Amino acid sequence: xxxxxxxxxxxxxxxxxxxxxxxxxxxxxxxxxxxxxxxxxxxxxxxxxxxxxxxxxxxxxxxxxxxxxxxxxxxxxxxxxxxxxxxxxxxxxxxxxxxxxxxxxxxxxxxxxxxxxxxxxxxxxxxxxxxxxxxxxxxxxxxxxxxxxxxxxxxxxxxxxxxxxxxxxxxxxxxxxxxxxxxxxxxxxxxxxxxxxxxxxxxxxxxxxxxxxxxxxxxxxxxxxxxxxxxxxxxxxxxxxxxxxxxxxxxxxxxxxxxxxxxxxxxxxxxxxxxxxxxxxxxxxxxxxxxxxxxxxxxxxxxxxxxxxxxxxxxxxxxxxxxxxxxxxxxxxxxxxxxxxxxxxxxxxxxxxxxxxxxx
Amino acid sequence: xxxxxxxxxxxxxxxxxxxxxxxxxxxxxxxxxxxxxxxxxxxxxxxxxxxxxxxxxxxxxxxxxxxxxxxxxxxxxxxxxxxxxxxxxxxxxxxxxxxxxxxxxxxxxxxxxxxxxxxxxxxxxxxxxxxxxxxxxxxxxxxxxxxxxxxxxxxxxxxxxxxxxxxxxxxxxxxxxxxxxxxxxxxxxxxxxxxxxxxxxxxxxxxxxxxxxxxxxxxxxxxxxxxxxxxxxxxxxxxxxxxxxxxxxxxxxxxxxxxxxx
Numbered sequence: 001x002x003x004x005x006x007x008x009x010x011x012x013x014x015x016x017x018x019x020x021x022x023x024x025x026x027x028x029x030x031x032x033x034x035x036x037x038x039x040x041x042x043x044x045x046x047x048x049x050x051x052x053x054x055x056x057x058x059x060x061x062x063x064x065x066x067x068x069x070x071x072x073x074x075x076x077x078x079x080x081x082x083x084x085x086x087x088x089x090x091x092x093x094x095x096x097x098x099x100x101x102x103x104x105x106x107x108x109x110x111x112x113x114x115x116x117x118x119x120x121x122x123x124x125x126x127x128x129x130x131x132x133x134x135x136x137x138x139x140x141x142x143x144x145x146x147x148x149x150x151x152x153x154x155x156x157x158x159x160x161x162x163x164x165x166x167x168x169x170x171x172x173x174x175x176x177x178x179x180x181x182x183x184x185x186x187x188x189x190x191x192x193x194x195x196x197x198x199x200x201x202x203x204x205x206x207x208x209x210x211x212x213x214x215x216x217x218x219x220x221x222x223x224x225x226x227x228x229x230x231x232x233x234x235x236x237x238x239x240x241x242x243x244x245x246x247x248x249x250x251x252x253x254x255x256x257x258x259x260x261x262x263x264x265x266x267x268x269x270x271x272x273x274x275x276x277x278x279x280x281x282x283x284x285x286x287x288x289x290x291x292x293x294x295x296x297x298x299x300x301x302x303x304x305x306x307x308x309x310x311x312x313x314x315x316x317x318x319x320x321x322x323x324x325x326x327x328x329x330x331x332x333x334x335x336x337x338x339x340x341x342x343x344x345x346x347x348x349x350x351x352x353x354x355x356x357x358x359x360x
Numbered sequence: 361x362x363x364x365x366x367x368x369x370x371x372x373x374x375x376x377x378x379x380x381x382x383x384x385x386x387x388x389x390x391x392x393x394x395x396x397x398x399x400x401x402x403x404x405x406x407x408x409x410x411x412x413x414x415x416x417x418x419x420x421x422x423x424x425x426x427x428x429x430x431x432x433x434x435x436x437x438x439x440x441x442x443x444x445x446x447x448x449x450x451x452x453x454x455x456x457x458x459x460x461x462x463x464x465x466x467x468x469x470x471x472x473x474x475x476x477x478x479x480x481x482x483x484x485x486x487x488x489x490x491x492x493x494x495x496x497x498x499x500x501x502x503x504x505x506x507x508x509x510x511x512x513x514x515x516x517x518x519x520x521x522x523x524x525x526x527x528x529x530x531x532x533x534x535x536x537x538x539x540x541x542x543x544x545x546x547x548x549x550x551x552x553x554x555x556x557x558x559x560x561x562x563x564x565x566x567x568x569x570x571x572x573x574x575x576x577x578x579x580x581x582x583x584x585x586x587x588x589x590x591x592x593x594x595x596x597x598x599x600x601x602x603x604x605x606x607x608x609x610x611x612x613x614x615x616x617x618x619x620x621x622x
Binding site: 022158201227235 | 364374516548549
């Protein structure tokens with residue numbers, strides 16, 4: 001329950017890749033691959049765009065995303081504490097090429113048939129590392145602003161970039177490290193998504209991503225995963241012919257008790273005319289949460305709050321709490337408070353009595 | 361749909377990459393030569409051909425008309441592809457006594473949504489090929505810089521040169537043009553396609569314009585197929601599925617096959 005005392009922030013991620021129109025037309029597979037990997041003290045995400053000109057690049061993209069995530073988690077401290085970036089880049093690249101060689105043997109192909117770009121972010125104990133090779137964009141959100149951490153590295157012409165298998169890979173690989181204390185989220189995108197979410201001229205990322213990062217922080221990966229998939233398929237992929245992929249990483253929101261007034265307004269989208277209205281709302285949410293320390297039906301809860309219309313009560317009060325993951329619907333219109341929005345790191349601290357839950 | 365899902369209106373309009381294609385075309389007097397038809401032995405001064413004295417031929421088509429039709433086929437085929445019609449930008453430079461830009465880089469689709477029509481060329485005068493190519497290279501360079509400054513990517517540009525004769529403009533201009541092409545091609549910054557049209561074309565001179573592949577001897581009847589090939593290749597590049605440094609390589613058998621097919 002003592003989340004406040006935890007030194008480690010909670011980071012969550014959602015990922016998605018959608019096949020582009022031109023690949024559907026040519027009966028090809030999606031060459032963009034994403035991967036998310038978690039250990040007890042690190043979260044790594046990676047995205048790779050397989051080269052259109054390489055016949056098995058989707059296998060290459062899959063290999064490098066998996067390999068880099070595991071490597072970054074396992075050797076985070078060593079990499080982060082390195083005095084110079086070159087040995088780190090060297091180690092990463094040699095591990096990736098070794099893994100690609102194995103994939104090449106398995107698929108009886110050349111190394112160059114597995115060419116792909118690579119974008120990766122790993123976060124551990126309030127520190128982060130960024131790896132970027134080729135096109136695509138890595139951005140981050142800080143103080144309600146979205147900023148570019150690493151812009152695309154293209155060749156002179158369109159559709160020319162650098163790959164893990166390129167001879168100049170080591171030279172072209174970007175490595176960034178820093179403190180993640182005031183960062184709220186990271187965004188990784190392939191060049192397909194880049195088409196409508198990044199302005200090369202202004203070196204800016206579309207503000208709409210800030211909204212999704214916020215929502216991910218306020219809700220849960222389970223809630224945001226279908227949102228991301230639909231966004232990719234129904235909007236982002238419609239703007240280009242290329243495959244589109246996107247990874248969103250967000251610092252998870254605080255427990256309700258820790259939120260200050262502005263954060264409550266922000267999370268719940270409260271636009272009260274007077275500050276006192278927002279305060280009243282905040283208190284009512286708190287009352288509901290307190291009441292739901294033990295499971296209750298919506299009707300019971302509605303009466304307890306002195307309200308009559310259960311349907312309105314659910315819409316106005318319970319739905320936002322449920323969406324943000326502070327309460328959970330357990331079936332038969334019965335709700336219960338969660339200790340923290342679906343956080344896998346703290347499962348053992350969940351005060352929910354499992355026996356009681358099963359009895360329901 | 362979930363209210364959090366991104367909708368297309370919230371996205372930025374992608375800046376599609378452009379493929380600049382410059383047609384550098386010989387419009388010297390000999391391009392009026394009629395292919396097919398029956399010579400009458402009668403001569404007249406033709407307004408269409410710059411008030412030159414020309415022999416009247418019944419039937420047949422002039423080289424320049426065949427070329428115009430070929431370019432129109434190129435426009436039509438690119439127009440038919442909804443992506444390529446916006447990606448491919450065509451500029452036309454003609455050369456006779458001097459070089460002249462007749463069309464700056466524009467898409468084959470006009471603002472009214474209709475397909476662009478090929479300009480009408482009037483064959484006259486000599487063959488200032490060096491001046492023509494240098495103007496084309498300047499235009500390609502300017503186009504690339506212009507789009508780069510707007511944050512728009514360019515595909516490797518194409519220079520298509522067509523001549524039915526040999527340079528009799530300033531020889532220094534031609535030497536400069538050859539050097540420029542050599543440098544650009546070796547840095548993969550340009551794809552060049554030179555064609556000698558008809559029997560009178562100086563292929564040796566054209567070969568010197570193309571460090572990587574030899575100039576093609578082109579019969580007038582092959583023009584149609586050639587432009588269709590260019591259009592097909594441009595559509596393929598526009599699809600974004602080709603490595604950006606790989607401009608399509610035209611093989612000799614492809615040219616021959618068209619002749620056999622016609």
